[in-house]
Amino acid sequence: MSFATHNISVRYGRTPVLQDVSLSLPIGQITGLIGPNGVGKSTLLKAMAGLAPCTGEMTFDSSPLHVSSRRDMVAYMPQDSSAGSSLTLTEVVLLGRLATLGIRVSDDLIQAAQHLLADFGLAHLSHRTLDAVSGGQRQLTYLAQALFRQPRLLMLDEPTAALDLRHQLVVFETLQHLAKSKQIAVVVALHDLSLAAQFCDQVACLSNGQLDACGTAPQVLTADRLERVYGIQADVQHSTDNRLRITAIKAI
Numbered sequence: 261m262s263f264a265t266h267n268i269s270v271r272y273g274r275t276p277v278l279q280d281v282s283l284s285l286p287i288g289q290i291t292g293l294i295g296p297n298g299v300g301k302s303t304l305l306k307a308m309a310g311l312a313p314c315t316g317e318m319t320f321d322s323s324p325l326h327v328s329s330r331r332d333m334v335a336y337m338p339q340d341s342s343a344g345s346s347l348t349l350t351e352v353v354l355l356g357r358l359a360t361l362g363i364r365v366s367d368d369l370i371q372a373a374q375h376l377l378a379d380f381g382l383a384h385l386s387h388r389t390l391d392a393v394s395g396g397q398r399q400l401t402y403l404a405q406a407l408f409r410q411p412r413l414l415m416l417d418e419p420t421a422a423l424d425l426r427h428q429l430v431v432f433e434t435l436q437h438l439a440k441s442k443q444i445a446v447v448v449a450l451h452d453l454s455l456a457a458q459f460c461d462q463v464a465c466l467s468n469g470q471l472d473a474c475g476t477a478p479q480v481l482t483a484d485r486l487e488r489v490y491g492i493q494a495d496v497q498h499s500t501d502n503r504l505r506i507t508a509i510k511a512i
C-alpha cells in the first residue's frame with residue numbers, strides 16, 4: 261500500500277518551482293526528502309497537503325485522493341514552529357483532532373494527548389503555555405499535534421531542526437516505530453543527510469525543481485550526486501556495521 265504523487269507541478273506566479281514530481285510513498289516506511297535550499301521541498305509537502313495550488317494528482321492505493329478527502333488522512337507539520345500561543349501544550353496537541361472534538365473533551369482524550377507529550381519528554385510542561393517553552397519544545401509539541409491526528413500520511417518539514425542530538429534520535433526512533441506499528445507513510449524534509457541515511461527507508465532527492473533520484477540511502481547519497489546537486493565535495497563511507505557516513509568536506 262502506498263500514497264503516490266503523479267506529475268505534481270507547482271508555480272508561484274509565472275515562476276515554475278516543481279515540474280512533474282512523481283513519487284511513491286509506501287505505508288510503513290519513512291521517505292526522506294532532500295535537496296538544497298529553495299529547491300522546493302516545502303512546496304512539495306504543501307502541494308501534497310492541499311495547501312499549495314498544483315497540477316498533477318495524488319493517489320492512495322492507486323485511487324485518486326482529492327483535496328477534500330485528504331483532510332482525514334493527512335497531517336502536515338510546517339517548517340516554522342516558532343508561533344507561540346497562550347494555549348497549553350496539552351491544548352495544542354488536542355487541536356490535532358479539532359474536527360472531532362466536542363464541547364466537552366473526554367478525560368481519555370486529554371490523557372492520550374498527555375501521553376504523546378510524555379513520549380517526547382514534555383510531561384512536566386503539559387500545563388505550560390506554548391509561548392513559555394523553548395523552540396525545541398515547541399517543535400516537539402507541534403510534532404505531537406501532528407501525530408495526535410492519527411494520519412495515514414504524515415508530512416514533516418524539518419521536524420528536528422531545533423532539536424538537540426538526543427531529541428533528534430527520539431523523534432526518528434518514534435517515527436520509525438509508528439510508521440511500522442500504525443502503518444503510516446511518513447515523509448520528512450530534512451537537511452541532515454546522516455539522519456536521512458540512518459532512518460529513511462527511501463531517500464528522494466530534488467534538484468532544479470525535479471526529482472533527481474529516489475531509492476535507498478546508498479543508492480541516492482553518492483559523492484557524485486552530492487557534488488552535482490549540493491555543490492559540495494563529500495566523503496561517503498560505508499562502514500562495517502552497514503552505516504553510511506557522510507562528511508561534507510568543502511563547498512565547490
Ligand SMILES: Nc1ncnc2c1ncn2[C@@H]1O[C@H](COP(=O)(O)OP(=O)(O)OP(=O)(O)O)[C@@H](O)[C@H]1O
Pocket residue numbers: 272277295296297298299300301302303304339
Ligand atoms: N509563497 C511563495 N511565493 C513565491 N515564491 C515562493 C513562495 N514560497 C516559496 N517560494 C519560492 O519557491 C522556491 C521553493 O521554496 P521551498 O520553500 O519549497 O524550498 P525548500 O526546498 O523547502 O527550501 P529550504 O531548504 O530553504 O527550506 C524558492 O525559490 C522560494 O523562494
